[in-house]
Amino acid sequence: MTGPQAPWWRPDRLARRRANLEKRAAILAATRAWFTGQGFLEVETPALQVSPGLEPHLVAFATSIRDPGATDGRPLYLHTSPEFAMKKLLAGGMERIFQLARVFRNAERSATHHPEFTMLEWYRAKTSYVALMEDCEGLLAAVAEAAGAGQFTWQGKRCDASAPAERLTVAEAFKRECGIDLLATAPEPLNPSLDLLAAVAKPLGIAPRAGDRWDDLFFRIFMERIEPRLGIGRPTILRDYPISMAALSRPKANDPRLCERFELYICGLELANAFGELTDPFEQRRRFEADMALKERLYGTRYPIDEDFMAALEHGLPPCAGIALGMDRLVMLATGAEHIEDVLWAPVAHSE
Numbered sequence: 001m002t003g004p005q006a007p008w009w010r011p012d013r014l015a016r017r018r019a020n021l022e023k024r025a026a027i028l029a030a031t032r033a034w035f036t037g038q039g040f041l042e043v044e045t046p047a048l049q050v051s052p053g054l055e056p057h058l059v060a061f062a063t064s065i066r067d068p069g070a071t072d073g074r075p076l077y078l079h080t081s082p083e084f085a086m087k088k089l090l091a092g093g094m095e096r097i098f099q100l101a102r103v104f105r106n107a108e109r110s111a112t113h114h115p116e117f118t119m120l121e122w123y124r125a126k127t128s129y130v131a132l133m134e135d136c137e138g139l140l141a142a143v144a145e146a147a148g149a150g151q152f153t154w155q156g157k158r159c160d161a162s163a164p165a166e167r168l169t170v171a172e173a174f175k176r177e178c179g180i181d182l183l184a185t186a187p188e189p190l191n192p193s194l195d196l197l198a199a200v201a202k203p204l205g206i207a208p209r210a211g212d213r214w215d216d217l218f219f220r221i222f223m224e225r226i227e228p229r230l231g232i233g234r235p236t237i238l239r240d241y242p243i244s245m246a247a248l249s250r251p252k253a254n255d256p257r258l259c260e261r262f263e264l265y266i267c268g269l270e271l272a273n274a275f276g277e278l279t280d281p282f283e284q285r286r287r288f289e290a291d292m293a294l295k296e297r298l299y300g301t302r303y304p305i306d307e308d309f310m311a312a313l314e315h316g317l318p319p320c321a322g323i324a325l326g327m328d329r330l331v332m333l334a335t336g337a338e339h340i341e342d343v344l345w346a347p348v349a350h351s352e
Helices: 011-037 083-091 131-149 172-176 194-204 212-228 281-297 308-315 327-335
Strands: 061-063 072-076 096-106 116-125 151-152 157-160 166-169 236-239 255-259 261-266 269-278 320-326
Touching: 011 096, 011 327, 072 151, 083 096, 083 116, 083 308, 083 320, 116 131, 116 172, 116 194, 131 151, 131 157, 131 236, 131 269, 131 320, 131 327, 151 327, 194 212, 194 308, 194 327, 269 327, 281 308, 320 327
Parallel strands: 166 236
Antiparallel strands: 061 072, 096 116, 116 320, 151 157, 236 261, 261 269, 269 320
């Protein structure tokens, strides 16, 4: 692992990463070839945005932009995802697009997180999130072939790169791994009950902490008892989240308690997050405002809503589905690397 104790560019340190980096280059080339073969067009959108992304727990990098000769600037952010800009392209008439984007998230650094990383994001218009599940299976097989890997590995866990993915609902995962009827803890789907979830989590030895919400206890159960068991042997597509966790996804037509959202797991590691995209501008604004109210309550700050994005929704975003995949993590899995910096050409400088 590259660390603060020595420069990342030293020949001995670079030599230890070189095999991973050569595979990284092959994986990126194979990714572009796979999407082109599926009729997608590669796009590029600016990292500087009015709104960085409105997930309540993400911390963005803030900056400002000045016109030539101006003394004052206006605030901008480095994007945490190219989502808003890519959806504007869909509203403009594009139908199959992908991007390998550099994205930025502050206050994130660990074995699987980096403050600047590569996100693969793609969208399909006029289709559902099921098509993205099939995309994932095809892409994983192409990446494994490019890396010369028949299986993905991480922390001693293995996953067959060419195996069809297990498709498991969130409710099924909670029932199978914990014996919990998750939907019964949300008699009001948009306002799930912390008390009901706490009662069924008690036999597991997991209890809420002061100030916890239902989501907080959900994730504690999930990360301790469920996530490490996903994607072992074959990839897992964990689908159909409770509607209270919809983010930018639309409700399921046949069960409004759930939303069209899935995450892809390999070897217990989350690799991608996908949505059947919400296209209702009024509901989208309501969710944005609720998320920013939560962010302000938890962290004392909020980010602006991108009104140009809202205008694109009002103009008409076609039925579509989109997904964001952590490319560095995928390279880790294909090379067996244990730390994200082992698959980066150059890391962001560590603090002293």
